[in-house]
Amino acid sequence: MPVTPIPELARRAKAASRRLATASTALKDEALLTAADLLEARSADVLAANSLDVAGAEGAGIPTGLVDRLRLTEDRVAAMASGLRQVAALADPVGEVLDGWVRPNGLRISRVRVPLGVVAIIYESRPNVTSDAAGLCLKSGNAAFLRGSSTAVNSNLAIAAVLREAVAKAGLPEDSVIVVEDTSRDAAVEFMQQEGLVDCLIPRGGASLIASIKQHATVPFVIDGDGNCHVYVDAAADLDMAETIVLNAKTQRPSVCNAAESLVVHAQVAAQILPRLDTALADVELVGDARARALVPRMGEATDEDYAREFLDMRMSVRVVDTLDEAIEHVNRHSTGHSEAIVTSDVGAAERFLNEVDAAAVLLNASTRFVDGEEFGFGAEIGISTQKLHARGPMGLQQLTTAKYVVRGDGQTRG
Amino acid sequence: MPVTPIPELARRAKAASRRLATASTALKDEALLTAADLLEARSADVLAANSLDVAGAEGAGIPTGLVDRLRLTEDRVAAMASGLRQVAALADPVGEVLDGWVRPNGLRISRVRVPLGVVAIIYESRPNVTSDAAGLCLKSGNAAFLRGSSTAVNSNLAIAAVLREAVAKAGLPEDSVIVVEDTSRDAAVEFMQQEGLVDCLIPRGGASLIASIKQHATVPFVIDGDGNCHVYVDAAADLDMAETIVLNAKTQRPSVCNAAESLVVHAQVAAQILPRLDTALADVELVGDARARALVPRMGEATDEDYAREFLDMRMSVRVVDTLDEAIEHVNRHSTGHSEAIVTSDVGAAERFLNEVDAAAVLLNASTRFVDGEEFGFGAEIGISTQKLHARGPMGLQQLTTAKYVVRGDGQTRG
Numbered sequence: 001m002p003v004t005p006i007p008e009l010a011r012r013a014k015a016a017s018r019r020l021a022t023a024s025t026a027l028k029d030e031a032l033l034t035a036a037d038l039l040e041a042r043s044a045d046v047l048a049a050n051s052l053d054v055a056g057a058e059g060a061g062i063p064t065g066l067v068d069r070l071r072l073t074e075d076r077v078a079a080m081a082s083g084l085r086q087v088a089a090l091a092d093p094v095g096e097v098l099d100g101w102v103r104p105n106g107l108r109i110s111r112v113r114v115p116l117g118v119v120a121i122i123y124e125s126r127p128n129v130t131s132d133a134a135g136l137c138l139k140s141g142n143a144a145f146l147r148g149s150s151t152a153v154n155s156n157l158a159i160a161a162v163l164r165e166a167v168a169k170a171g172l173p174e175d176s177v178i179v180v181e182d183t184s185r186d187a188a189v190e191f192m193q194q195e196g197l198v199d200c201l202i203p204r205g206g207a208s209l210i211a212s213i214k215q216h217a218t219v220p221f222v223i224d225g226d227g228n229c230h231v232y233v234d235a236a237a238d239l240d241m242a243e244t245i246v247l248n249a250k251t252q253r254p255s256v257c258n259a260a261e262s263l264v265v266h267a268q269v270a271a272q273i274l275p276r277l278d279t280a281l282a283d284v285e286l287v288g289d290a291r292a293r294a295l296v297p298r299m300g301e302a303t304d305e306d307y308a309r310e311f312l313d314m315r316m317s318v319r320v321v322d323t324l325d326e327a328i329e330h331v332n333r334h335s336t337g338h339s340e341a342i343v344t345s346d347v348g349a350a351e352r353f354l355n356e357v358d359a360a361a362v363l364l365n366a367s368t369r370f371v372d373g374e375e376f377g378f379g380a381e382i383g384i385s386t387q388k389l390h391a392r393g394p395m396g397l398q399q400l401t402t403a404k405y406v407v408r409g410d411g412q413t414r415g
Numbered sequence: 416m417p418v419t420p421i422p423e424l425a426r427r428a429k430a431a432s433r434r435l436a437t438a439s440t441a442l443k444d445e446a447l448l449t450a451a452d453l454l455e456a457r458s459a460d461v462l463a464a465n466s467l468d469v470a471g472a473e474g475a476g477i478p479t480g481l482v483d484r485l486r487l488t489e490d491r492v493a494a495m496a497s498g499l500r501q502v503a504a505l506a507d508p509v510g511e512v513l514d515g516w517v518r519p520n521g522l523r524i525s526r527v528r529v530p531l532g533v534v535a536i537i538y539e540s541r542p543n544v545t546s547d548a549a550g551l552c553l554k555s556g557n558a559a560f561l562r563g564s565s566t567a568v569n570s571n572l573a574i575a576a577v578l579r580e581a582v583a584k585a586g587l588p589e590d591s592v593i594v595v596e597d598t599s600r601d602a603a604v605e606f607m608q609q610e611g612l613v614d615c616l617i618p619r620g621g622a623s624l625i626a627s628i629k630q631h632a633t634v635p636f637v638i639d640g641d642g643n644c645h646v647y648v649d650a651a652a653d654l655d656m657a658e659t660i661v662l663n664a665k666t667q668r669p670s671v672c673n674a675a676e677s678l679v680v681h682a683q684v685a686a687q688i689l690p691r692l693d694t695a696l697a698d699v700e701l702v703g704d705a706r707a708r709a710l711v712p713r714m715g716e717a718t719d720e721d722y723a724r725e726f727l728d729m730r731m732s733v734r735v736v737d738t739l740d741e742a743i744e745h746v747n748r749h750s751t752g753h754s755e756a757i758v759t760s761d762v763g764a765a766e767r768f769l770n771e772v773d774a775a776a777v778l779l780n781a782s783t784r785f786v787d788g789e790e791f792g793f794g795a796e797i798g799i800s801t802q803k804l805h806a807r808g809p810m811g812l813q814q815l816t817t818a819k820y821v822v823r824g825d826g827q828t829r830g
Contacts, residue, residue, distance in 0.1 A: 018747070018771070018773075021770075021771070021773070022770050022771055101792065103790070103791075103792055107781055107785060107790075109791060109792075116803055116804075117773065117803070199803050200803065200804060214633065218629065220802060220803065220804045222804070238826070241825075241826040244826060244828055245826065245828060247828075248828035248829055249828075252828070252829055332433070354821050355436075355437050356433070356436070356437060358433075358436070358532065359819070360819065360820060361819070361820040361821075361822060362819065362820070362821055362822070363822040363823075363824065364821075364822070364823045364824060365823070365824045365825055365826055365827075366522055366822055366823070366824030366826070366827045366828075367827065367828045367829050369828070369829040370522060370822060370824075370827065370829055371820070371822070375518070375522075375829070376518075376524060376820070377516065377518055377524075387635060388531055388532070388614050388615065388635065388817040389531075389615060389635045389637070389804060389805035389817070390804035390805040392817050392818055392819065392820075393818075393819075393820045394820075402803040402804070402807050403807055403808075404774070404775065404776070404777065404807065404808075405775060405776040405777070405786070405791070405807075405808045405809075406769050406776075406777055406779075407776060407777070407778040407779070407781055407785060407786070408778075408779045408780070408781070409778065409779060409780045409781030409785075410656075410780055411653070411656040411659060411660065411780055411781070412780075412781045412782065412785065413659055413660060413662075413663035413664075413667070413781075413782045413784070414663055414667055414782050414784040414785055414790070
């Protein structure tokens with residue numbers, strides 16, 4: 001069977017998005033719940049498709065860790081179904097009146113939340129993204145136009161087939177969910193260039209995917225960015241709290257974007273906190289400046305590159321500063337604009353840090369690990385944006401919408 | 416004197432933006448009012464610089480209309496000063512708490528409006544944009560990084576010199592306002608590529624400028640887009656109202672983006688309204704489909720290209736449709752997503768049109784000409800966005816901001 005060309009798929013997604021944009025919450029929820037049930041009922045089909053992908057990945061000598069991410073089980077399929085039910089239970093963002101006023105000439109203006117239209121998502125190995133992303137798009141009234149990795153293509157198509165069937169059963173267009181079959185590099189570039197059809201492109205993947213989007217995309221996109229996150233231990237920090245927060249931010253899950261990568265310590269407390277952290281972070285490789293190294297003999301020397309780097313690993317850079325100003329300047333210079341924390345009991349220092357550090361999220365006396373959609377209470381997230389336009393920080397259902405001005409008059413003309 | 420390289424100017428703007436981001440409303444307003452006074456006091460300097468540009472433009476044989484747009488007078492300088500005073504009187508968007516909640520673990524999360532940082536604006540001949548744009552950026556806490564046309568470079572630099580002096584007098588960094596001296600094409604491309612320094616690029620100009628941004632920009636941008644705006648006269652329209660609105664939308668100022676370019680008429684009222692519009696729009700060249708032409712003998716034949724085109728002139732395309740569905744489909748196919756109006760007394764038809772037409776602004780029984788920042792009550796506007804991400808529709812001070820999550824805890828770590 002010939003593969004459908006990407007522009008044709010994008011046109012189908014656009015047509016479906018017109019219907020979805022005005023679909024009732026009840027109908028969208030029915031589609032989500034039907035999809036959850038059907039995923040469980042058809043788990044054998046999904047697992048069979050997945051076993052093809054797993055066999056292919058193993059045959060191609062892909063590392064065990066990546067094959068594990070690719071592998072689906074009954075439990076993982078059940079988790080996907082459960083995710084869809086959770087999204088059905090979330091509030092529908094569409095139709096919310098964000099603002100409204102009456103002009104002196106009697107025009108009534110309101111700003112109303114509406115779906116983006118077609119949301120394109122390009123993602124790497126985990127096949128559960130197919131279901132998670134489709135669920136969030138559906139609930140927010142958007143068509144999901146999806147492009148996973150070649151290693152997961154059988155799984156992704158099988159999941160999409162179930163979702164499409166469920167959506168159609170609920171009376172919505174099956175093209176509300178489309179997975180691209182062609183996973184070649186050329187097709188990826190074509191996928192990023194469906195101008196006029198794709199309303200927002202969201203990448204979920206590593207640095208090379210982001211770079212490719214920046215180079216090739218001609219449609220609007222939101223970058224799900226990297227996090228070179230700092231924890232600053234201020235002169236007025238509670239040192240027990242500082243130790244706990246640094247340990248949690250660095251080690252609770254070091255491979256994710258909201259994990260801390262860099263520790264900044266005020267010189268007044270360096271001699272007390274650094275030896276404690278030397279012990280607490282025994283499993284973490286530390287690199288730092290001369291003053292930090294004088295207090296922690298095992299610490300290596302940090303280069304400028306270390307301070308700029310997101311390790312995503314049990315490694316951390318350390319810097320000792322003499323003032324709050326120096327701390328803020330250091331953080332702003334190296335921050336990727338994700339999540340930046342201060343530990344302090346000093347209200348003045350706290351407010352300055354929170355105001356002057358330029359990031360999607362700034363935290364006082366809390367671990368950077370809290371910056372995600374679940375922890376923020378959004379119920380689900382499609383990613384965490386480190387850009388300033390459109391969406392900044394964890395992206396939930398609201399960030400999959402835009403606004404429209406609705407102007408109601410009774411014959412007004414402009415003089 | 417050697418011209419300062421663009422990356423160096425961008426770095427200066429970035430440094431200034433850090434200061435501006437936390438400047439008080441009182442200080443920013445003082446800078447704006449000082450700038451207004453100083454512009455009036457130094458109008459001779461500004462006019463002298465402008466006369467160089469005007470002489471240059473005349474010498475280069477630039478059409479009279481464009482030279483007129485370039486020319487400043489005492490009145491125009493006074494209008495610029497008045498604009499700055501108006502912006503000072505507007506509410507400061509920075510610091511507004513957009514949302515806030517407490518999590519079960521006690522974390523207090525708020526979403527706060529903050530400046531974008533460095534706003535870069537690239538614009539064509541009118542030198543008043545220098546002052547207008549700088550004023551809006553300043554009030555919203557952003558550094559204004561400006562690049563006007565080569566024909567206006569002396570005027571723009573003279574205006575910027577006054578603004579910089581005023582800003583410094585108020586105690587804010589003079590680099591809050593920077594006009595790029597080098598107006599070559601290479602410098603324009605370089606201006607669009609200051610990644611990590613420019614937070615948002617806004618073009619104010621025609622199609623070729625927009626195309627150049629799409630091709631070259633590596634920084635995030637907001638498109639101030641074109642408007643192929645429609646007025647749909649429904650079967651249930653009040654025909655007197657329809658005539659007035661179509662006339663106003665088409666002819667009140669045909670050269671602007673919110674002017675109507677296309678008329679869509681329901682077949683049930685075509686025989687009544689089209690002959691009336693033939694008379695009312697006597698000065699407008701009409702092109703239409705066969706049914707419209709049968710009712711208006713002078714009407715030319717419309718091609719698909721005519722329906723897709725923003726004439727910005729006394730020209731209008733006409734289409735007769737049999738149903739509301741057909742009207743909505745026609746509008747959605749040809750719309751540039753700017754402003755789309757329906758004239759009707761039928762609530763059901765009105766709601767369907769307002770919901771199903773995909774544009775920044777949809778209007779019921781009102782002229783498309785109302786879609787701009789002044790008419791919406793924003794006090795001033797930096798442009799009208801036709802994209803869906805970040806800002807959609809008229810952009811005022813709020814659209815020159817982004818949001819930041821502020822998370823306050825008392826030692827929370829993630830389990």
